[in-house]
Amino acid sequence: MVVSTPVLGLAVLIYLMVIFYLGWVGYKKTKDIDDYMIAGRKIHSYVLALSYGATFISTSAIVGFGGAAGVLGMGLLWLTFMNVFVGIFIAFVIFGSKTRRMGLNLRAVTFPELMGRRFESRFIQGFSGILLGIFMPLYSGIVLIGAARFLETTLGINYDVAVLVFTVIIAAYVITGGLIAVMYTDALQGALMFVGMGVLMFLTYSKLGGITEAHRMLTDMAPLVPESLVQGGHLGWTAMPAFGSTLWWTLVSTLVLGVGIGVLAQPQLAVRFMTVKDDRALNRAVLVGGPFIFMMTGVAFTVGALSNAYFYKTQNLISIAVAKGNTDLIIPEYINSSMPDLFVILFMLTLLAAAMSTLSSQFHTMGTAIGHDFYREYLMKGKSGKTVTITKLGIAVTILASVILAYMLPISIIASATAIFFGLCAAAFLPMYTGALFWKRMTKEGAIASLIVGTFSSLFWLVFVHAKEASPLGISQALFGKATLLTGTWTVIDPILVATPLAILAAVVVSLVTSPPSNEHLETCYGKKAINR
Template structure:
């Protein structure tokens, strides 16, 4: 066991507990438990908002394999990863003030609350809740497995004990502290990622003898590594560009991102978050993926992508510093898991239980149920992660694309197009998820683009046609 590397990680976990305890004071004394537990009382400032957004984007990022794939593919994959810079400003600018005003007016606490008030349809609510629970639950299980593996490889503990440590640490601060604890820990974890990747990049450049040297080594090994086309030359412009939808503009529709766009205090926080978010996301993405590429000449022949970061850190830095820097990927996984856990729990409690099971639950009852469900979900995920069923892994693979295809138009058009109605929203969700699963199973990739592109286009037409076709039988109160 490598204690020097382990101590910084343990310190980080202790700090997370502290934050959970501190945030739980707000939750205990709160007069509006739901708003406080699931949204932090809409009180986030600019810096925290930017960091919690960034840390959550990390989940979309893990979808593209990060530094491990950059190690194999070269600079072409860094180029692809840079499509994520757009998330830093796009999400908050598009959902922006309109979403903030309208969700406050609806007193919406979750994305589904917003859809419910906007479309006034039970079926939209049930379909939305169902997709969130299924897709995000699977995504979360996959992340727990990753967290368990990371602790396993750092400590030498068995996978089961490693997973147990991971589960207990996440559960404690999410269950007692709610959204405020999640956002604060995200802010710390985002800062660790920011500084950690910078230190590691510098260490790698020094170890490799300077940027020029590294690039020429790559060129000598395989010239494709320094082109935009990937190691085998098969990253086409159309394929790489389609990631602008999957991990760039499309993340606007991810429930865990959208919910953050209703949690901030005022316009000033939002403005600051746009600026800080763009800088931080761009910087982390560039550094993190460059580390992967630059690691190649220094440590050739790593076969498992996930091991690139830990190995290169231990190779280029003293153990205690490597441990501190390695808290970064750990932080990334934890901050994804905590926000997903809270989101699934809010969907179960707020969108399903309070809407359809027991609308008149008392304040105290809601509180018990929320905390209970969050804990229960955590335990279920733990059991799944111990011995992951194939279905979970399969669902996780298209969790993000599926949610994007389902929600992008009901959210965006719901805000900006008055004629959009429940029929449009419902057909858009069905067409989006349906065509995504179908095209994924049949491996249809028009023009060599990622599977997500076409379903997003199809669901747009479904939304417009569905809304227009039923226009004259709808007399809904418009949004403004």
């Protein structure tokens, strides 16, 4: 089905007018570098919660992971639990308050700057900035893919055109309005996403005869699982894969743990903790952020799995067959074939909101990483120069890289690429970030060791061991004559389970054998009261 009605045009026009208005408001409120980088540290708690959630949940979650649930089943709901418990509760209550206070004490305006100032290292800030500038386009590229695929399926427009037009719209308000514009538009988009996903859940269960009947139907379809998936350990769409099987390791280590833990070390999310004025705002945000994430991911994963029941009922096919082998098309195909035209329009706006909110934050983070962290603090040694100009140029360059990747990346890539980026951030940043907040004894040398070990061990595992990336890349094959350096279960264990422990070990060992930071510096970071306790 291709939707093409005056209602669609009017809906999109109104939506874009509101988005550009909020972008203009952000532009008018942006007076200095603190406004551009961290929204002036005075964002309302509800705006924070919706912005954080809308940044976290993108088309990669709805389209990519929803499609993955169409193949792997409801075991992916464990990721919903991780998203709420780790991504909201632990992130806001445990990490958020300490991040906010330390960011204020050190006058940090980006995540790399927070780490650099805590450990008195321009190298940490510069390396972190360039790492984000190089690898975050992979994440933003797959978010673009998710939105463009739905536009392609729904409107019947060329995929390449959809990518380009969509990118230009987002770039316009991110480059001009900074983080204030990003967070205002995120909040609106988050509210729209919540409504859209709620209606999707209701309509899906209605189509399948109610909750009990829908789940019974899906359970009874276990014999229809393709033989290739059965050999990988698939036991049906309402069951976890067989323990220790290839699919079990993929589901648990790559998707659930890779994304569920990796969220704590996402710079575009962590920086939001520094945009509010007090801890009360963070605590209030949990009450909005928790239900939001639960609804977004829970509905996407449930509907993705249940799409099998709908397609079998209507076409005598399972979801992956309808999508012709491309998991990224399962959710778009399901929406377009099962839902009324009016909802298709609403859901298209929901996906536009999801993609725009995440991409705007990614583009802003990549730009500040290049312009502020790498250019100003590392190359220029703290001299102001043309920081905002270079930041805007950095945004433009990384947008271009994201678009190129959206054109080049293969099918069924969204969930995997998301897990790769989240896992890399966990290995590179999480041990250093955790130590910065909770371990005063952690030294600059320990932080650098953790950053380097986490980054390169993660990349090594991706290139030479983890079969899903190593085999198509072919680097191991070219250098050593075999697709992966290790065999068996090792080839399906995600890098996060290897690289992150190594980074933690490096941080602890090196910190213990090097001189601790001075009390004066620790007082600056944590405050005198925290040091005296």
